[in-house]
Amino acid sequence: MKVKDVMSAQIVTVSPSDTAQSAARLMLETDVGALPVEVPGVGAIVGIITDRDIVLSVLARGLSTSTTIAEFMTVSPEVCDEQDDTAAVADRMRERGVRRLVVVNADHRVVGIVSLVDLSSDEPEKEKWQ
Amino acid sequence: MTIFPIDRLWDEAVVLEGDRQMLRVQSTRDALLCLKNHWPIDRTDAVSAAMSACEQGLQSDEDPTRARQALIDAAKEAGFRVNSWTT
Numbered sequence: 001m002k003v004k005d006v007m008s009a010q011i012v013t014v015s016p017s018d019t020a021q022s023a024a025r026l027m028l029e030t031d032v033g034a035l036p037v038e039v040p041g042v043g044a045i046v047g048i049i050t051d052r053d054i055v056l057s058v059l060a061r062g063l064s065t066s067t068t069i070a071e072f073m074t075v076s077p078e079v080c081d082e083q084d085d086t087a088a089v090a091d092r093m094r095e096r097g098v099r100r101l102v103v104v105n106a107d108h109r110v111v112g113i114v115s116l117v118d119l120s121s122d123e124p125e126k127e128k129w130q
Numbered sequence: 131m132t133i134f135p136i137d138r139l140w141d142e143a144v145v146l147e148g149d150r151q152m153l154r155v156q157s158t159r160d161a162l163l164c165l166k167n168h169w170p171i172d173r174t175d176a177v178s179a180a181m182s183a184c185e186q187g188l189q190s191d192e193d194p195t196r197a198r199q200a201l202i203d204a205a206k207e208a209g210f211r212v213n214s215w216t217t
Contacts, residue, residue, distance in 0.1 A: 040139060
């Protein structure tokens with residue numbers, strides 16, 4: 001199976017200079033819990049932020065909602081291709097210790113995010129102990 | 131509402147202070163979301179004009195300062211205190 005079959009499709013990204021507040025507004029509007037962080041104009045993916053990051057890394061620590069994304073994002077410049085095999089990508093993510101990867105197409109444009117949970121649902125169910 | 135994948139960043143943020151709200155806006159897409167989802171008053175002509183300016187700014191290469199100024203005008207009408215170096 002390919003990554004494009006299990007990923008969450010999305011094309012909206014944020015910039016490292018955007019704030020926690022603006023990212024939260026975008027998550028609300030697009031109904032997603034994670035956003036790729038892309039350098040505007042350059043198109044390079046530099047990381048991912050999640051709604052959980054905003055709660056735990058900004059609100060819980062008492063930081064301002066104007067805190068820039070660059071200050072609390074998970075830095076992860078690695079991406080995978082939508083045509084990649086899911087098992088190979090899952091192995092790579094476990095190896096690197098990341099839970100999410102940004103998915104790009106052949107033109108290197110963001111097309112989605114894939115999580116380990118998405119990929120594990122593709123794995124055959126393990127036999128239960130009798 | 132159309133989700134705009136491309137945003138237009140502004141040179142300087144606008145901070146809008148209301149009685150129970152503080153909105154910090156530094157891009158055209160974010161301004162549009164504030165106007166649409168987080169505005170304290172019903173849609174007035176100034177709000178509609180600001181939303182149109184934002185949508186137009188996101189669909190073209192128009193100078194983003196037009197959307198920024200439209201947001202400021204709508205914010206003043208809504209009773210926000212507007213904080214910005216260039217306002």
